[in-house]
Amino acid sequence: MASGAGPEIERLMALLSKLPGLGPRSARRAALALLKKREQLLIPLTAAMQDAAERVTSCHICGALSTRDPCATCADPARDAAMICVVEEDSALWAMERVGAFSGRYHVLGGLLSALDGVRPEDLRLSGLMQRVSAGGVEELVMALPATVEGQTTAHYIADRVKQLAPEVTITHLARGVPVGGELDWLDDGTIAHAFKSRR
Amino acid sequence: MASGAGPEIERLMALLSKLPGLGPRSARRAALALLKKREQLLIPLTAAMQDAAERVTSCHICGALSTRDPCATCADPARDAAMICVVEEDSALWAMERVGAFSGRYHVLGGLLSALDGVRPEDLRLSGLMQRVSAGGVEELVMALPATVEGQTTAHYIADRVKQLAPEVTITHLARGVPVGGELDWLDDGTIAHAFKSRR
Numbered sequence: 001m002a003s004g005a006g007p008e009i010e011r012l013m014a015l016l017s018k019l020p021g022l023g024p025r026s027a028r029r030a031a032l033a034l035l036k037k038r039e040q041l042l043i044p045l046t047a048a049m050q051d052a053a054e055r056v057t058s059c060h061i062c063g064a065l066s067t068r069d070p071c072a073t074c075a076d077p078a079r080d081a082a083m084i085c086v087v088e089e090d091s092a093l094w095a096m097e098r099v100g101a102f103s104g105r106y107h108v109l110g111g112l113l114s115a116l117d118g119v120r121p122e123d124l125r126l127s128g129l130m131q132r133v134s135a136g137g138v139e140e141l142v143m144a145l146p147a148t149v150e151g152q153t154t155a156h157y158i159a160d161r162v163k164q165l166a167p168e169v170t171i172t173h174l175a176r177g178v179p180v181g182g183e184l185d186w187l188d189d190g191t192i193a194h195a196f197k198s199r200r
Numbered sequence: 201m202a203s204g205a206g207p208e209i210e211r212l213m214a215l216l217s218k219l220p221g222l223g224p225r226s227a228r229r230a231a232l233a234l235l236k237k238r239e240q241l242l243i244p245l246t247a248a249m250q251d252a253a254e255r256v257t258s259c260h261i262c263g264a265l266s267t268r269d270p271c272a273t274c275a276d277p278a279r280d281a282a283m284i285c286v287v288e289e290d291s292a293l294w295a296m297e298r299v300g301a302f303s304g305r306y307h308v309l310g311g312l313l314s315a316l317d318g319v320r321p322e323d324l325r326l327s328g329l330m331q332r333v334s335a336g337g338v339e340e341l342v343m344a345l346p347a348t349v350e351g352q353t354t355a356h357y358i359a360d361r362v363k364q365l366a367p368e369v370t371i372t373h374l375a376r377g378v379p380v381g382g383e384l385d386w387l388d389d390g391t392i393a394h395a396f397k398s399r400r
């Protein structure tokens with residue numbers, strides 16, 4: 001009982017501190033806010049989390065988190081199936097969707113190749129992407145990966161494999177409006193829209 | 201669907217962004233972390249929140265958040281009932297307990313008097329404090345309130361009422377080791393311990 005708050009509240013604070021961006025102090029403040037705003041915050045957030053835990057799954061086609069499988073994007077006939085935008089994580093997909101400049105489909109890799117962190121091709125959602133590309137009908141693969149070493153290594157790896165499997169597919173990259181080292185989720189929407197329009 | 205994440209995930213992000221310290225971007229990152237770490241984070245945190253929603257209440261004596269009523273501090277015969285430490289919120293109580301320099305009881309006001317925000321004496325847990333003081337047995341009231349205008353106004357108001365109701369009670373204040381404008385929860389433990397020992 002380091003905080004004197006009792007084991008239940010301690011446990012709540014310890015788990016909140018595992019959220020990205022929350023240290024021990026902000027986790028304590030978050031716990032207090034939850035306990036003080038029981039009806040407005042704690043109960044609705046608990047319900048939303050329970051709902052998410054029970055219903056959110058990964059789309060078997062693109063890998064996106066969704067309560068439906070296939071997800072809304074993969075199931076939407078109005079979305080251009082000839083274009084697939086490849087992203088690292090759902091947060092990048094969400095960022096692209098907020099911008100609204102892209103009307104194709106997605107593929108969420110679930111990470112990036114990294115020798116340092118030991119992330120290998122088989123650790124990513126790559127075989128599914130190669131199947132989609134090989135199945136035909138895809139004209140363009142838009143690489144919306146971060147301008148980091150890992151992002152560019154992953155993009156090159158995918159480009160090489162696609163060249164062998166389906167050389168007719170054009171591979172484009174978001175233009176260098178994405179700052180070096182920058183993650184897509186942290187960019188303003190205008191930068192993303194511009195980078196998409198001037199993809200190369 | 202501003203983010204393209206679907207209504208369930210949107211709702212999760214919207215509620216997370218209401219936590220102190222989380223803006224829309226960090227709420228999206230928190231939502232993604234929860235959904236990706238389903239077993240390690242989402243499910244245990246949901247359980248901890250549900251447990252808190254069902255079991256955490258306010259102690260009818262001191263007002264502290266607790267799963268027991270009276271709380272562990274009020275129920276502990278080893279804690280000195282002659283000393284009551286008056287705090288604004290549970291976070292300050294938790295900070296005092298982490299330090300471990302105080303072995304008395306607490307009283308959680310649940311806020312501070314504020315003409316600006318329209319917080320009046322009847323909005324705080326003040327009548328309970330006056331009852332505890334009038335009942336006898338209290339020798340010292342330690343004001344552990346922030347060194348802000350509201351904190352000092354509240355401390356003066358309490359001191360005035362206690363002087364009338366129970367003039368034998370000594371009122372002390374945490375020493376000015378607490379930085380002006382500083383909230384107790386954000387201080388390092390050493391500062392709090394020092395301020396407590398040199399209370400005046």
Ligand SMILES: [Zn+2]
Pocket residue numbers: 059060061062063064070071072073074075
């Ligand atoms: Zn999908």
Ligand SMILES: [Zn+2]
Pocket residue numbers: 259260261262263264270271272273274275
């Ligand atoms: Zn109590």
